[in-house]
């Protein structure tokens with residue numbers, strides 16, 4: 001099983017080659033494994049050593065060069081790579097890729113590569129607009145290559161126009177989205193994700209709910225889907241668009257969710273319990289409450305712990321619980337892990353206003369049973385989701401024998 005996204009970056013000989021160092025850094029910072037291949041012209045602009053240091057790996061240069069076993073490395077590399085990213089892509093390299101030439105390591109590799117290709121063109125406006133380049137771009141696009149940029153701006157010649165390479169941060173975003181969507185490390189797993197708030201009835205027109213937006217759970221469901229899992233998303237009321245390509249079941253109250261879990265949990269391999277389930281259930285009035293009736297006290301009774309309640313259905317499912325803490329995140333998270341018999345706990349710091357609930361970003365503490373807690377610094381909920389699935393894959397891989405069902409063991 002693969003964990004971190006694996007990117008082969010091809011650097012060709014444009015002035016923007018120096019910006020590719022920032023692309024490698026951005027990818028590595030975001031937990032990708034990176035290898036770099038450089039064309040001969042690229043080496044006129046930046047020394048391979050720069051990329052070797054940043055990627056912590058030798059740079060691929062020639063098919064027949066020293067250090068590369070002829071015609072072997074590129075084939076092995078194809079099994080390793082999730083995404084081929086070419087940045088900057090010169091007019092010449094785009095032409096070679098479009099026409100299947102194989103006169104250096106990068107273009108030879110491109111012919112054995114079977115995953116997605118992302119191209120960041122960079123060249124003078126006239127080269128960009130030339131009919132030959134247009135045709136080559138069309139050919140590549142028709143074969144499924146994706147492009148990022150170019151943008152407009154000042155070019156190396158001092159002129160202004162289209163042809164400037166997209167900014168490194170944007171290229172990194174695009175590359176990781178493509179690389180992780182090509183990872184199929186959850187293939188065959190049945191994943192159950194719960195998301196969003198519960199609504200507990202107070203009277204026929206009112207309810208008690210919470211601030212959960214559902215974004216974290218939706219991001220988890222979408223990420224799992226893209227990594228090959230069969231996903232069922234149990235969703236409380238959210239304002240989010242229903243994701244494609246997964247089974248979607250809506251719930252309102254925690255009692256609804258409890259019933260759904262009883263039906264769905266026995267059939268799943270992984271449960272990610274991102275829904276914010278009511279801790280307290282109000283005593284519901286059958287009649288609408290009227291202001292004219294004066295002050296009213298509402299009795300709140302503690303709700304049930306839905307994850308703990310799944311114990312009778314537990315086989316070897318991996319359970320990911322979520323904790324919202326304001327103080328000692330790790331202690332709170334570990335307590336929750338025991339109480340819920342979870343394999344992983346994702347702790348949100350809900351004392352902060354800049355991340356969490358309604359925000360598109362989050363920052364978490366990820367706690368597994370083994371090893372130290374891992375802090376995942378502020379980033380998009382989709383990236384957080386990817387990191388959570390990475391951890392699930394690690395937990396399941398290390399517990400592999402225990403995860404085999406009794407049937408598989410022959411008894």
Ligand SMILES: Cc1cc2nc3c(=O)[nH]c(=O)nc-3n(C[C@H](O)[C@H](O)[C@H](O)COP(=O)(O)O)c2cc1C
Nearest residue numbers: 012013014015039041042090091092093122123124
């Ligand atoms: C200073 C300088 C800057 C260049 N910048 C670019 C560029 O941005 N884009 C491009 O397509 N070619 C550019 N070229 C031309 C390429 O280096 C040349 O076409 C080369 O053959 C590309 O080889 P490669 O695609 O194998 O790296 C530049 C050349 C020089 C001397």
